[in-house]
Structures are given as C-alpha cells and as structure tokens.
Amino acid sequence: MKDTLYTIPLTDAFKAEDECPFCFIYRNLEQDAISFTLGASYMEDDIREKTDALGFCKEHYKKLYDYGNRLGLAFILQTHYVALQKTLKSTLSHTRAQNLSLLQKLKKGAKVQSASTHTPATQKLNDTLSSCYVCSRIDYNFDRYIKTFFYLLTTNEEFKTLFINSKGFCLPHFTKLLEEAPYHLKEKDQTFFLEESQKKLQESLARIEEDLSWFIDKYDYRNSAAPWKNAKDAIPRGIQKLSGIYVQDEPFKETK
Structure with missing residues (x-):
C-alpha cells in the first residue's frame, strides 16, 4: 500500500x-x-x-x-x-454480405442478437x-483509490470519522462501492459500510430535494426577498448526485 x-x-x-x-x-x-x-x-x-x-x-x-x-x-x-x-484493412477485406434467416431478422430488435451477425x-x-x-x-488509478478507501476505512480512525461526517457518494460511485465492498471488507465491516453509506445517500437525496424545492419557490415573487439558503447551486449538486459529473465546470484547458 x-x-x-x-x-x-x-x-x-x-x-x-x-x-x-x-x-x-x-x-x-x-x-x-x-x-x-x-x-x-x-x-x-x-x-x-x-x-x-x-x-x-x-x-x-x-x-x-x-x-x-x-x-x-x-x-x-x-x-x-x-x-x-x-x-x-485486413479485417474489412474479409467482410462478406450475410444472408440472415427470417428469424434472425425478426430478432433484430432484441437485446441479444444472434452470434452469426457479429463478424x-x-x-x-x-x-x-x-x-x-x-x-x-x-x-x-481509480481502482487503486477504491482499494485505499476500504483499507483506510478499517485501519484509520481519523479517516473513518471523515467518512462518517461526509455527504456520502453520488449514485454511480455509491453503486461502484457496493459492488466492490465484498472484495475488500469483512462481513462486520461491510455491514457498517452498507448501513452508513445507505443512510448518507437517503439523507443527501432528501437534503438536495429540499434545496431544489426552495430553488423553485424562490421564483415566486412572494419569496423574492427571502434568503437563498443552500439552494443557489442546487441544480449542479443535484445533477452530480445523480450522475457523478460537474456540469458547472468550465472546459479544462492547458495552462501556459
């Protein structure tokens, strides 16, 4: 490590x-x-x-x-x-027209196509x-960070506290961590991680939903003088929590 x-x-x-x-x-x-x-x-x-x-x-x-x-x-x-x-060049030179059966043509819309159509x-x-x-x-490198996360979670109390006090994870990374947890954690540690991470996900979804609701309510003229609270960046945070991307980021450019 x-x-x-x-x-x-x-x-x-x-x-x-x-x-x-x-x-x-x-x-x-x-x-x-x-x-x-x-x-x-x-x-x-x-x-x-x-x-x-x-x-x-x-x-x-x-x-x-x-x-x-x-x-x-x-x-x-x-x-x-x-x-x-x-x-x-060599691969395409061996490509030939295929004569598909009626059944193969009917299966065209299916998720799994006949192996014969894969040339x-x-x-x-x-x-x-x-x-x-x-x-x-x-x-x-990302896989290394996931392994390090589980390692620190079970060996470092300071890091475990950081995790407990965090806002949890976005849905894609939450899913990835759920898939990886059994490979890196013992059953007792898995239980702690699953309970804590699921709780944080539910809390964060409720928190962001509340922020989005207030963002919408702020467009009511009756709330024009009211404070924004935590709603100003509710849209980019909401998208990040669902998809794992930063929609507000400017394009990353070379610094000269």
Whole structure:
C-alpha cells in the first residue's frame, strides 16, 4: 500500500466536503490524464503505441480538443489513423454480405442478437469504438483509490470519522462501492459500510430535494426577498448526485 500516493489525495477529497469524494477524485484523475496525454508524453514511442491502439472515447476526444494543445492532438490523431488503417484493412477485406434467416431478422430488435451477425469486422470496429486511452488510465488509478478507501476505512480512525461526517457518494460511485465492498471488507465491516453509506445517500437525496424545492419557490415573487439558503447551486449538486459529473465546470484547458 503506497500510503502517500493514494491516501493523501483521498483524504483531501473527503475534506473538500463535496457531494461525492470520488467525483472529486475522478475529476483530478481525468485532468491529470488529459494533461499527461497532451504533455511531453505524446512524443514518447511507448505512449504513442498505446494511444494508437486504443484511441479515445467521444467524451475524451472533446476534452482533449478543449484542452488546447492542437499540435499535440494532431500528432496523436495522425498516427492513430495510420495504425487504424493497418488493423482494419485486413479485417474489412474479409467482410462478406450475410444472408440472415427470417428469424434472425425478426430478432433484430432484441437485446441479444444472434452470434452469426457479429463478424470479425464489426467486432473489431466495436472494440475500437469502446476503447479509450484516457479512460483506461483513469480506471487503473481509480481502482487503486477504491482499494485505499476500504483499507483506510478499517485501519484509520481519523479517516473513518471523515467518512462518517461526509455527504456520502453520488449514485454511480455509491453503486461502484457496493459492488466492490465484498472484495475488500469483512462481513462486520461491510455491514457498517452498507448501513452508513445507505443512510448518507437517503439523507443527501432528501437534503438536495429540499434545496431544489426552495430553488423553485424562490421564483415566486412572494419569496423574492427571502434568503437563498443552500439552494443557489442546487441544480449542479443535484445533477452530480445523480450522475457523478460537474456540469458547472468550465472546459479544462492547458495552462501556459
């Protein structure tokens, strides 16, 4: 366990009193990954080999574009195009028209299609579309933070107090932690985590719903002189709690 590498940022995330400490962690990891991708690393052969093979998801293409290093992004895109053409050429050359049965055509709307409709070409294209160098870099480090969270929760009383006094987690990260808890916690510790995290989720949903209600009521002229209380940022906090994103953030840009 690399205490200083993961525990300090995780502790800082809980001290930030965010709606979800793991949203705070994810945003930092994402910004670090974007900076790394478009920093000096894009000229390194081993990094370029990975970006050529994986490409990026549509969300991170947009964020890489917003970052501002257009020359660096052009280099990355150009060599990715070269690699993609090479890998697809042989695969696509073997693609043939398929003669589907009536039953297969009727099943087109079903969630699980017949395996015969998945050709090497479509599989390769789907793999290309679903891979992302930035996502893979974030996921690797994010998993380490989850392991560190459970480790600290059971070994560090100060951190356990931070968790107890926190606002809980957003729904996506709450779900992720529920899935991971059995792999990292003993039954007694799981029980504590489940009870405490569920209580915090219910409390935070009720709190944000109340803030949203007051935000709406503030638009009634009879409440125009009344204080905003905690409702001014109820919309972005409400969206974050549901989806794990910061809608109010400006695009992350390169600092020169």
